[in-house]
Amino acid sequence: MSRHAHDAYDTHESHEGVGGGARRSLAVIGAGPAGLAAALAAAVRGSRVTLIDAGAQAGGQFYRQPAEELGARRPQALHHQWRTWERLRDGLATQIATGRVTHLTDHHVWCVERLDLDEATGFLVHALHGPAQEEPSVVRADAVVLATGAYEKVLPFPGWTLPGVITAGGAQAMLKGGLVLQGRTAVVAGTGPLLLPVAAGLASAGAEVAALVESAGVHHVARHARALSAHPDKLVEGAGYVAELMRRRVPLKARHAIVEAQGDGALEAVTVAALDRDGRVTPGSEQVIRCDTLAVGHGLLPHTDLAETLGCRLEGPAVAVDDEQRTDVHGVWAAGEATGVGGAALSLAEGHIAGCSATARLAGREPDPRAWNAAAKSRARGRDFIASLDAVFAPRAHWAEQVTDATVVCRCEEVPASAIREAVGELGATDARTVKLLTRAGMGWCQGRMCGPAVAGLTGCEPRPSRRPFARPVPLGVLARAGEDLPDE
C-alpha cells in the first residue's frame, strides 16, 4: 500500500548522536516533502537546522496549504497522503518547540555563498523577505541541503499567452493555496502524471472539466504495463484519480493534443486534435472545446539555480547526487525534485537520506547507509517507477509543427517563433545561447525558465539549464549592500 511509500520514516526522537559536542548547523532550503524530511531527519539526529522557504507555510507544492486565515476545516479534501503530511507537520512543530529547527517563512533565497577563507568555512544563505521581498537576510550554516523542487514546463502553441491559459501545477497551487478557481469550465491538457490530480482537484472544487487531453497513448501505457505493475501503490493512486474523473464524467482524450487556444483578449475555446502513432496531428480530427481555463503542462523541470551558482555538477536538467544525496560540492546536499522529477514519495525518501547523511558528516562521522535502509529502498523503487513513467509520458514529438511563426515563444520578451526560426535558418545559430543573443529569447524577467525548452526544441539542440547569476530578482540596493559578501564571479 502507498502508506509505506509515503512514510516519513521518522519524525520522532532518535538515539544517534544527540548531544555529542557542539552542534553543527544545517540550512535546508525548501520546505516541501524533500526539505521537510531532510530537516526532521537531521534535527532528530542532533543537527541545528534552519529551514528556509519562500512560502508562508511549510508544505511545498504537494502539501501546499491554504492560508490559515481562510479557516479551512477540511483542507485534506484537496490532498492525498494526508497522514504523511500530519506526521511531517507535527514533527516540524515538535522540532521548532525544542529549538532544534528554526523555520524562516517568506524567505526567498537568491544566492548561497560558499565561504572558504582560511578562518571561516561554511555557507551564507542570502534571502529576501517581507511583503515586497526587499529586506535582506543572511543565514550562516556549516552545510546546506538544496530541496528547491521543480517548476512546470509548457511547450508553446498558438494562443498560449491568452489570459485563462495557466500551467496545470499553477491551477493546482492557486486552488490548494488560495481556494480559488479561474472561470468555470476548464480543459486540462499536455502530458504527464500531474494532469490527473489537477483535473480531479479542479472537478472536485466545482469546475466543470470539459476534457482531460493527454498526448500519450493508452497503447503506450499498456506497453509499459509490466514495469508499471511493479508499483501497485502508484497504480492505485492513479486509478483513484481516474475513478474520480469518471464519476464526474470528465472525458479522457488520450493521444490528443491542444493545437490552438482561441479568444479575444481572454481564453474562449481550445482546438484539440488526435495524434497519430508518430505524434503528428491527424488532419481533419480537430475539434473545438469551449472553456475559459486551460490548465496545461508538459512535465516538470528541476530548480537548479542555487546549485549552479554553488558550482554543483548537473546531470541533464537535474542536480547530480551520489547515494548519500551529496552533490560534488563539499558540504552541499540536494534532495527531491531538484535532483530529478519523481513525485512526493521519492522526494521524502531522498530528503530523509540527505538529512541523515548531512548530520553524520557534520559530526565528523562516516554515515552507515544501513541507517536509512527503508528510505533507500523507497528511493530505488521511486526512481524505477519514474523511469517507466518517463517512457510513457514523453512530450509528443512534432509539437513544433503546430507552432506558427506568429506564436510568441518567449513570453517575457515577446519573441515570436519566426524570430527564432530566422536566427537558426538564416543567421546560422545552432544553440540556444546564440539564439538568445540574436533574439532576446530568454533574457527577460523569468530568465528563460518558461521558454528554455521551446527555444531549444525550435533550435534543434538539447535543452540545457542556462546559468543564471541569481535564483531570484534582487533589488540593486540589496546587491550593493551584499557586495562584500559576494563571490567574485
Add this chain to the structure above:
Amino acid sequence: MNGKRTPLDLVRAEPGPAYTATFDGAQIAVLPGQTVAAALWSAGVTAWRTTRGTGEPRGVFCGIGVCFDCLVTVNGRPNQRACLIRAEPGDDIRTQHGTGHDETGEGEGR
C-alpha cells in the same frame, strides 16, 4: 452560483470577514489570507497586465512565482508578482501597463 460547489465549500472554509481593496478604482472583496492573484480571480478578473511590446493582456501563468506574467501595480509599486503577495485591506491594485513606471512617474524600469 447555481448551487455549484466552490473550493471554499469543499474544504469547509470559514474565513474571517472579507475586506475591501480596489482594482483599477472599483471595489473588490478580499478574503483574508488570499494573494492579490487569488483575490482578483475571486472577483472574476483574469488579466491585470499588458505587455511592453504589443500591449497584450496577461495574468497568472505559473502560479508559483517563476514566470513573472502576473506582474501588477500595488499601492503605486509596479512589478509585484500577484501570485506571491498577500492582498491587504485597502490595497490599491492597478493594471500594470508595460514596465509600470510610466504611470507612477518613477522613471525607467530596473
